[in-house]
Amino acid sequence: MGTKWFAAPWGVALALVAVTAVAAPTAALGRAPDRARSAQRTVLTNADAGRTVTASPGADVEVRLTHHRVDGLTYSWGIPTSGDPAVLRRTSGRTTPGGDAAAVFHAEGGGVATVTVVPRCRADQGRVCPLVIVPWKARIEVR
Template sequence: MVETKRSAAPWGTALALVAVMAAAAAPAAAHGRGPDRARLAQRITLTNSDNGRSVTASSGDDIEVRLTSYREPGLTYSWSTPTSSNSTVLRRTTGGTAPNGNASATFRAEGDGTATITAQRRCRPDAGHICPLLVTPWKVTVEVK
């Protein structure tokens, strides 16, 4: 019984010390000081409905674009792979299109500035069908601070 109390005491002391250190660090972190001031990167997801929108991101954030195609009898309206107007502000890390006409891309906010992400939706006809000569642009402006 005595042996159990001795082995438990150092752990209790260590846990108490950790609690005191965490409590002391909390006020400094709350005011943007100390080692805990680093902000976690965010993931911003954009879809068809975000066309024309402006968003703000921080350096290190990921911006994911997911564009969904549109299908009607004999026609598929397919998206191009989204691109960035300025790779020093927004660098594309992944991107591509799917056979069904969907497109996606992920961009990393690299540095301060403004960039636009763009894509175009075009018609692809099935055999025996004709597409209207129409291109639908998609654009989002991203400001990285």
Template sequence: MVGTKWSGASWSMAPALVTVMAVAAAPAAAHVRAPDRDRLAQRIVLTNADNGRSATASPGDDVEVRLTGHRENGLTWTWSTPASGDSTVLRRTAGRTAPNGDASATFHAEHAGTTTITAQRHCRPSAGHLCPLVITPWKVTVEVK
């Protein structure tokens, strides 16, 4: 506040001015970056074909899961919303299922560690059809390092 003149201004405006100046000064400190944060975040996409595989991510990366359901002979094979085994390593930021059996989710790599992403596929019958009692698991192991 060096060099600020208050001529013509009432003292009741001074606290507001100080608050605004403090908020305006905060972003300058946000530009200080750690050396390992200079890389761009990556997006890793996993699909039905990745079941049983492993993937590697870095903190800050996003892992997207896109599982495709299918319909045949009056049966719709639907996926559950993919879930992380450890949300401190991979935090889910979005997830959904669709009427056609598809499911998707996006996870943000938070910290170093290893966890799994899992989902289950099950049958939903149309009228007049019966489903087999089968649940198919889907699992990918993700190491964040």
């Protein structure tokens, strides 16, 4: 019975030591916890086309676009680009085989940059893609 009594406190103590060991380096390095860092990230989606967003220098802007299908036409995305990398620099970007795209931009310095991506149209048999396709754009003001 004595072994069971000692096993529980030691297990709890080891768990507390493990949690403290993981949390300590972050605090020791002066880094903010993840929830504080997430406050400095703005996420834009398909619905944010045409939107103007303000970001502080050092903040991140993430763009997540999902493909969509309408009337036998499938619209997929390439990797979004920044119109001014000195203001808003892309740090990562990817596409999926299904046509979704994501990119993260880092606000470098003051100014305005436009993030742009043009959707690609793929038509089912018997359908025709439109001649004009409107790009997805968002204006990012870094100040």
